[in-house]
Amino acid sequence: MANNLGLTVKPITGISPEEEARIAAWIDSPEYREKNFARQALVVNPVHACQPLGAELCAHGFEGTLPFVHGSQGCASYYRSTLNRHFREPAAAVCSAMTEDGAVFGGQANLHEGLENAYALYKPKMISIFTSCMPEIIGDDLTAFLKNARAKGVIPQDFPLPFANTPSFNGTHVTGYDAMLLAILQTLTAGKRVEDRCTGKLNFIAGFDTNTGNYREYKRIFEAFRIPYTFLADISESFDSPLDGTYRPYPGGTPLDEAADAVNGKATLTVGPHATQKTFAWVKDSFAGKHASLPMPMGVARTDAFMLKLAELSGHPVPESIKAERGRAVDAMTDAHQYMHGKKFAVYGDPDLLLGYVSLLLEMGATPHHILVSKGSKKLEKELQALLDASPYGKGAKIYLNKDLWHLRSLLVTDRVDGVLGDTHGKFAARDARVPLFRFGFPIFDRVNRHRFPIVGYAGVVHMVTEICNKLIELRDDTDDDRHFEMMR
Numbered sequence: 001m002a003n004n005l006g007l008t009v010k011p012i013t014g015i016s017p018e019e020e021a022r023i024a025a026w027i028d029s030p031e032y033r034e035k036n037f038a039r040q041a042l043v044v045n046p047v048h049a050c051q052p053l054g055a056e057l058c059a060h061g062f063e064g065t066l067p068f069v070h071g072s073q074g075c076a077s078y079y080r081s082t083l084n085r086h087f088r089e090p091a092a093a094v095c096s097a098m099t100e101d102g103a104v105f106g107g108q109a110n111l112h113e114g115l116e117n118a119y120a121l122y123k124p125k126m127i128s129i130f131t132s133c134m135p136e137i138i139g140d141d142l143t144a145f146l147k148n149a150r151a152k153g154v155i156p157q158d159f160p161l162p163f164a165n166t167p168s169f170n171g172t173h174v175t176g177y178d179a180m181l182l183a184i185l186q187t188l189t190a191g192k193r194v195e196d197r198c199t200g201k202l203n204f205i206a207g208f209d210t211n212t213g214n215y216r217e218y219k220r221i222f223e224a225f226r227i228p229y230t231f232l233a234d235i236s237e238s239f240d241s242p243l244d245g246t247y248r249p250y251p252g253g254t255p256l257d258e259a260a261d262a263v264n265g266k267a268t269l270t271v272g273p274h275a276t277q278k279t280f281a282w283v284k285d286s287f288a289g290k291h292a293s294l295p296m297p298m299g300v301a302r303t304d305a306f307m308l309k310l311a312e313l314s315g316h317p318v319p320e321s322i323k324a325e326r327g328r329a330v331d332a333m334t335d336a337h338q339y340m341h342g343k344k345f346a347v348y349g350d351p352d353l354l355l356g357y358v359s360l361l362l363e364m365g366a367t368p369h370h371i372l373v374s375k376g377s378k379k380l381e382k383e384l385q386a387l388l389d390a391s392p393y394g395k396g397a398k399i400y401l402n403k404d405l406w407h408l409r410s411l412l413v414t415d416r417v418d419g420v421l422g423d424t425h426g427k428f429a430a431r432d433a434r435v436p437l438f439r440f441g442f443p444i445f446d447r448v449n450r451h452r453f454p455i456v457g458y459a460g461v462v463h464m465v466t467e468i469c470n471k472l473i474e475l476r477d478d479t480d481d482d483r484h485f486e487m488m489r
């Protein structure tokens with residue numbers, strides 16, 4: 001083999017085509033699957049990102065807020081580019097750019113200089129700080145660093161500076177989202193609780209949700225109910241603002257004064273129970289009014305529960321327009337069920353999403369045959385198992401906790417399914433197994449505009465069922481011997 005200088009390069013270890021073919025066949029075998037599942041000290045293509053990425057997403061959901069990464073520049077680029085590629089929108093964030101000297105002497109100098117510059121140059125209303133691995137490993141004390149920053153006049157005394165420790169060797173992007181949301185709400189609402197004051201509003205938390213169509217769908221539903229609301233960590237405009245020729249560094253986000261007054265709300269509802277565990281536990285102790293936590297409203301049963309909860313919390317009946325939507329969603333499912341019924345699927349992703357996928361598939365008479373999650377809890381396992389046990393289509397389904405997409409590949413090639421639901425990172429596993437990948441979740445880099453279409457509510461049911469069934473129909477149609485497939489009955 002010649003290199004780009006025309007010189008012959010002799011491989012150190014020669015691998016014959018026969019040996020390559022043998023290995024390629026072996027990694028598809030049950031024997032390899034067993035070895036793959038026995039691996040302990042290595043993760044290959046995990047189904048999660050690191051904590052700070054979730055923290056950055058959350059920070060983008062507040063008015064005039066500049067996300068600030070305390071740590072290395074490469075890490076900051078990773079979160080920004082991942083968000084940027086998923087949404088195809090800018091994800092403006094800054095970084096304290098720690099290098100070797102920061103790792104030895106601590107990151108206080110970097111943090112102070114970064115804060116001073118960011119405040120002066122980008123004129124934010126709030127700076128939300130979170131950490132990458134390096135300052136966590138060396139034990140940077142953010143409480144002290146920020147106190148010193150204010151004392152030195154680097155940043156005004158009353159300027160909001162929520163911060164979250166987001167060590168990536170622990171947890172996932174979902175944990176980081178939770179930590180940042182908690183820090184922001186604690187900062188903004190400090191001293192704002194007023195006895196006997198009630199905003200009359202519903203505080204709503206979507207959790208780690210990167211589907212801007214979902215945010216718009218929730219708002220549309222609240223408006224149909226005529227429920228006044230405060231959408232906490234609202235990224236719908238931040239990552240889906242109109243293209244009108246004007247660059248806005250901080251489009252949209254929850255107004256800071258509204259977020260501060262949320263502590264006096266009529267009720268608070270989260271639909272990301274796994275993504276807001278710490279925040280919701282604190283909200284229950286700190287916020288006025290009622291508190292409710294529901295699963296993400298995916299599928300008909302979970303959307304029904306969501307609508308009934310809205311009716312209960314607001315005191316308004318479920319609007320007729322929403323009831324009609326439900327009927328149309330059930331009709332859409334009935335029309336489509338023959339294409340999904342009896343089919344087997346593999347699903348992977350964040351805990352809240354996984355529960356939603358499984359609910360919808362079971363409602364369609366399909367089996368979520370392989371259910372895979374990285375860093376899943378026993379609580380999640382129990383919830384998934386309860387869903388499976390409640391349906392005849394849950395039989396034979398298996399839950400894989402703390403597994404990655406290389407495990408998924410082994411499952412797909414040795415125990416076949418008809419389709420896979422998940423994000424872009426599962427593409428190679430699905431391709432190797434020659435099964436279609438239905439792209440939902442985060443991140444989706446290799447398709448456009450997915451995040452603009454809701455997967456929650458009755459509209460989400462229609463969208464997901466349509467996407468899945470039409471692709472299954474298309475695959476069959478492209479290869480069917482009968483050229484009149486589905487044209488004549």
Ligand code: SF4
Nearest residue numbers: 050075078132133168
């Ligand atoms: S895992 Fe740690 S080192 Fe890697 S990108 Fe995340 S914060 Fe940076």
